[in-house]
Amino acid sequence: MSGEIATTASAWSSQQGAAALAAPSLAEKRRAFDWRILLGFLLPIAVALLWEAAVRFGLAQGRLVPPPSRIFATLLALAETGELWTHTWMTLWRVVVGFVIGAVAGIVLGALSGSSETLRRLLDPTLQALRAIPSIAWVPLFILWLGIFEASKVALIAVGVFFPVYLGIAGAILSVDRKLVEVGHVFRLSRFKLARRILLPAVLPEAVIALRSGLGLGFMFVVAAEFMGASEGLGYLLVDGQQMGKPDQILAAIIAFALLGKLADSLLVLSTRPLVRWQDTVRERL
Amino acid sequence: MLELEHLSKIYADGTRALSDINLFVRQGEIVSLIGGSGCGKTTLLRLIAGLDRASAGAIKLDGEALSGPHPSVGIVFQEPRLLPWLSVFDNIAFGLDHINATERKARVEHALEKIGLSEHAGRWPRDLSGGQQQRVAIARAFVTHPKVLLLDEPFSALDAFTRASLHEHLLGLWEETRPTVVLVTHDVQEAVTLADRAVVMQPKPGRIFDELPLTLSRPRDKTGLPFETSVRRILTALDHSLNTPQQQPQRERDRQAAALWW
Ligand SMILES: Nc1ncnc2c1ncn2[C@@H]1O[C@H](COP(=O)(O)OP(=O)(O)O)[C@@H](O)[C@H]1O
Numbered sequence: 001m002s003g004e005i006a007t008t009a010s011a012w013s014s015q016q017g018a019a020a021l022a023a024p025s026l027a028e029k030r031r032a033f034d035w036r037i038l039l040g041f042l043l044p045i046a047v048a049l050l051w052e053a054a055v056r057f058g059l060a061q062g063r064l065v066p067p068p069s070r071i072f073a074t075l076l077a078l079a080e081t082g083e084l085w086t087h088t089w090m091t092l093w094r095v096v097v098g099f100v101i102g103a104v105a106g107i108v109l110g111a112l113s114g115s116s117e118t119l120r121r122l123l124d125p126t127l128q129a130l131r132a133i134p135s136i137a138w139v140p141l142f143i144l145w146l147g148i149f150e151a152s153k154v155a156l157i158a159v160g161v162f163f164p165v166y167l168g169i170a171g172a173i174l175s176v177d178r179k180l181v182e183v184g185h186v187f188r189l190s191r192f193k194l195a196r197r198i199l200l201p202a203v204l205p206e207a208v209i210a211l212r213s214g215l216g217l218g219f220m221f222v223v224a225a226e227f228m229g230a231s232e233g234l235g236y237l238l239v240d241g242q243q244m245g246k247p248d249q250i251l252a253a254i255i256a257f258a259l260l261g262k263l264a265d266s267l268l269v270l271s272t273r274p275l276v277r278w279q280d281t282v283r284e285r286l
Numbered sequence: 287m288l289e290l291e292h293l294s295k296i297y298a299d300g301t302r303a304l305s306d307i308n309l310f311v312r313q314g315e316i317v318s319l320i321g322g323s324g325c326g327k328t329t330l331l332r333l334i335a336g337l338d339r340a341s342a343g344a345i346k347l348d349g350e351a352l353s354g355p356h357p358s359v360g361i362v363f364q365e366p367r368l369l370p371w372l373s374v375f376d377n378i379a380f381g382l383d384h385i386n387a388t389e390r391k392a393r394v395e396h397a398l399e400k401i402g403l404s405e406h407a408g409r410w411p412r413d414l415s416g417g418q419q420q421r422v423a424i425a426r427a428f429v430t431h432p433k434v435l436l437l438d439e440p441f442s443a444l445d446a447f448t449r450a451s452l453h454e455h456l457l458g459l460w461e462e463t464r465p466t467v468v469l470v471t472h473d474v475q476e477a478v479t480l481a482d483r484a485v486v487m488q489p490k491p492g493r494i495f496d497e498l499p500l501t502l503s504r505p506r507d508k509t510g511l512p513f514e515t516s517v518r519r520i521l522t523a524l525d526h527s528l529n530t531p532q533q534q535p536q537r538e539r540d541r542q543a544a545a546l547w548w
Pocket residue numbers: 297298299301302303321322323324325326327328329330492
């Protein structure tokens with residue numbers, strides 16, 4: 001019998017040995033992958049350089065499509081006068097307030113609709129019907145109700161954030177593995193404890209994904225909101241650039257939007273990473 | 287003492303999964319349920335665990351009727367069902383919420399030692415092999431010191447080596463608190479290795495065909511003649527269970543059909 005255990009043990013250790021042997025090749029693969037990421041920069045950089053050269057050598061005028069150097073000069077000038085920061089700050093404030101309102105509403109209603117059949121039948125049809133309305137269509141009504149200033153803008157952003165968060169949370173709760181819920185039943189968890197110890201951790205990864213897509217839509221809708229009459233914000237820079245015929249300002253604002261959006265998304269991912277660390281690394285990277 | 291009296295289960299779709307099951311299991315006895323798939327073995331365990339409701343009949347533990355999950359009844363499923371966001375330690379401690387921290391720590395650490403996974407206490411379940419995960423699942427059920435432990439083919443997905451070592455681990459844990467064990471298996475060797483009694487089941491509707499006591503002394507020598515004899519007796523019973531009167535009309539019809547074909 002002890003001999004049998006020994007064989008089993010050696011089988012295990014040889015398995016570990018195999019894993020150790022396999023480990024370096026995995027690391028190598030990762031390094032190779034990093035190199036291929038750089039490949040992705042090749043195309044935009046090449047296009048930018050070609051365009052820059054074309055304008056420098058007089059092959060193109062670059063009035064409507066300014067060369068990269070001029071865009072960065074504009075961006076720098078905006079930053080130096082401090083204008084860039086006021087506009088960025090304003091946009092960020094609107095997105096954050098709208099995101100918080102929309103996300104909280106989405107989480108609460110999504111949780112209700114995901115965890116109770118009755119509430120789902122009560123809430124979901126209405127919300128699905130509202131979702132079918134293109135969010136921008138609310139703009140005139142929001143302006144009538146909430147005025148032309150911040151409230152209507154924030155409301156539009158909140159509506160944009162709400163739906164992906166609501167759908168994501170409700171769907172995540174509905175798709176929680178019934179087998180894990182049964183483990184909770186076996187240990188006789190109360191409804192509240194079941195929610196805290198099994199449902200909540202189980203939905204977290206999908207909740208983070210829902211919040212990320214909500215944030216992305218928040219940035220989309222802040223542009224729309226700022227189009228409808230703002231005197232500050234990156235969206236205002238866009239409109240102003242169009243009216244004044246300054247394509248370099250438009251492109252500078254677009255770049256600022258891209259950086260801001262990426263930054264906000266990365267912050268969200270970083271702040272939630274400790275909560276979903278248990279997930280398989282493959283999914284963690286998505 | 288675990289008593290099942292006239293237990294029946296008919297699923298909503300009309301499937302008669304169990305019909306009139308009567309079984310008495312002594313305190314500390316290890317009973318093995320054997321039968322092909324579809325005999326209602328899983329259904330029976332789910333009824334005892336309180337995860338499903340019986341259509342008729344009663345389940346009693348020491349005279350107390352069970353209706354729903356009970357603190358004295360633990361179950362290990364066919365899959366480990368570990369919570370992927372908890373470490374191995376916290377998974378084992380999952381059912382010990384009501385116990386004070388020092389006692390909890392002591393119990394979990396002792397169980398970890400028993401199943402030989404002490405050095406993996408802080409790892410995620412995803413970093414364990416299938417056999418290791420199943421050991422954690424067994425430890426999770428044992429640390430609450432249940433009076434009745436239900437195991438639903440817990441080793442069926444594992445290779446023979448791992449299975450043999452898990453049998454050792456299971457008996458090691460069992461020795462300590464000596465709970466009543468109902469072990470579902472379709473592996474006759476496994477039943478003879480672990481059980482005091484083998485209960486052979488029959489499908490459509492699921493019912494008990496025969497019971498065979500296994501009185502071999504422990505630890506059991508798998509190469510000995512008594513072991514071989516017991517295995518053969520169970521195999522014979524299983525064979526008979528497939529050839530009972532209830533099934534004969536079917537066979538008769540088959541023969542007639544074959545005759546017509548000629
Ligand atoms: N939830 C269910 N609904 C309807 N029929 C079921 C359900 N679960 C099991 N059955 C049926 O009950 C019978 C017994 O199933 P099960 O208890 O899983 O058998 P075993 O574990 O012995 O393989 C099978 O015919 C199966 O198809």
